[in-house]
Structures are given as C-alpha cells and as structure tokens.
Amino acid sequence: MKKVKVYITLKESVLDPQGQAVAGAMHHLGYQEVKDVRIGKFIELEIDSEEEIDDKIRAICEKLLANTVIENYRYEIEEGVPQ
Amino acid sequence: MKKVKVYITLKESVLDPQGQAVAGAMHHLGYQEVKDVRIGKFIELEIDSEEEIDDKIRAICEKLLANTVIENYRYEIEEGVPQ
Numbered sequence: 339m340k341k342v343k344v345y346i347t348l349k350e351s352v353l354d355p356q357g358q359a360v361a362g363a364m365h366h367l368g369y370q371e372v373k374d375v376r377i378g379k380f381i382e383l384e385i386d387s388e389e390e391i392d393d394k395i396r397a398i399c400e401k402l403l404a405n406t407v408i409e410n411y412r413y414e415i416e417e418g419v420p421q
Numbered sequence: 422m423k424k425v426k427v428y429i430t431l432k433e434s435v436l437d438p439q440g441q442a443v444a445g446a447m448h449h450l451g452y453q454e455v456k457d458v459r460i461g462k463f464i465e466l467e468i469d470s471e472e473e474i475d476d477k478i479r480a481i482c483e484k485l486l487a488n489t490v491i492e493n494y495r496y497e498i499e500e501g502v503p504q
Contacts, residue, residue, distance in 0.1 A: 339456065345463050346463070347463065347465070357464075360464075360485065360486070363485055364481060364485060367481075367484060367485065369477060369480075369481060371468050371469045371470040371477070372466055372467070372468050372469075372481070373422065373467040373468065373469050374465075374466070374467040375464065375465070375466055375467075376464070376465040377462065377463075377464050378462070378463040378464070378465070379460065379461070379462065379463060380428050380429070380430065380460075380461040380462060380463035381440075381443075381458065381459070381460050381461070382430070382457075382458070382459040382461070383455055383457070383458055384455070384456040384457040384458075385454050385455055385456065386454045386455075386456050387454035394452060394454070397452075398447060398450075398452060398455070401450060402443065402446055402447060402450065403443070
C-alpha cells in the first residue's frame with residue numbers, strides 16, 4: 339500500500355478571492371503582517387498498487403482532482419503504509 | 422518576509438464524506454486500487470514578521486483556518502521570500 343500526498347494550488351496568474359477574503363479576516367483580527375494568502379487542496383490517497391503508479395496518479399490528478407486550466411498539482415509518494 | 426505552508430486535515434476519527442465521494446468517482450473511472458481518500462486544505466501565507474512568528478501562526482490557525490474540534494493543523498516556515 340502506498341500513501342500519496344497531492345497538493346493542488348491555483349496557478350500564480352489566477353486570482354484567489356477566497357485567499358483574499360481570508361487575508362482580510364486576518365487583518366480584521368489584527369494580523370496586518372499577513373501579506374498574502376493562497377488557498378489550495380491537500381489530498382491524501384492510499385493506493386494498493388506497485389506498477390505504473392506515477393502514471394496512475396497523474397491520470398487521477400488530471401482527470402479528477404485538479405482543474406489543470408487554473409490549477410497546478412504536485413505529489414509525493416510515501417513508502418509502504420502498514421496493512 | 423516569511424512563507425508559511427499550513428496543512429489542515431480532518432482528525433482520523435472524523436468521517437470524510439467528500440473523500441469518500443472522490444474515492445467513488447475514482448473507482449468509477451476504473452482506479453479500484455485507490456483504497457482511501459482524505460481531503461484537506463493547503464494554505465500558503467506570506468507573513469512580514471520576525472518576532473513570535475510561531476505564536477502568530479498558531480493563533481491564526483486556531484482562530485481562523487482550522488476548526489480544531491474536527492481538524493488538525495501543522496505548518497512549515499520557509500526562510501526569506503525575496504521582496
């Protein structure tokens with residue numbers, strides 16, 4: 339079993355209204371030193387497969403998890419998760 | 422300027438219906454080897470501060486970013502982001 343961590347973030351050129359709203363809330367709470375907030379997704383997968391795992395993860399990310407028009411994705415594969 | 426990466430995940434004991442829905446979609450696409458999906462948030466902050474930065478990040482996480490009843494958070498601080 340492999341544990342895969344997927345990070346999905348908006349492309350730099352894409353406006354992040356959610357991040358801006360959170361930044362505004364932080365300023366409202368008194369944290370003026372927060373200059374920028376970008377919000378993304380962090381997805382943990384457990385995959386019971388050894389072959390072509392990179393191809394599978396890329397396909398899953400591109401078909402399902404990320405909107406590649408406006409989002410980037412990257413992933414990390416962790417070794418054997420105990421059964 | 423410091424870049425902080427915050428990871429917010431549901432506590433182990435908390436059901437993740439969103440993750441289950443995504444897992445179902447993956448199975449539907451033919452990826453039966455995906456055994457579990459957990460969905461969280463990945464937030465990138467830029468903070469223009471040096472003093473007590475850990476205290477500030479913890480306060481921001483606990484007051485605003487994470488619902489500590491059902492979520493865990495962890496963070497990483499990266500050194501100087503070029504101005």
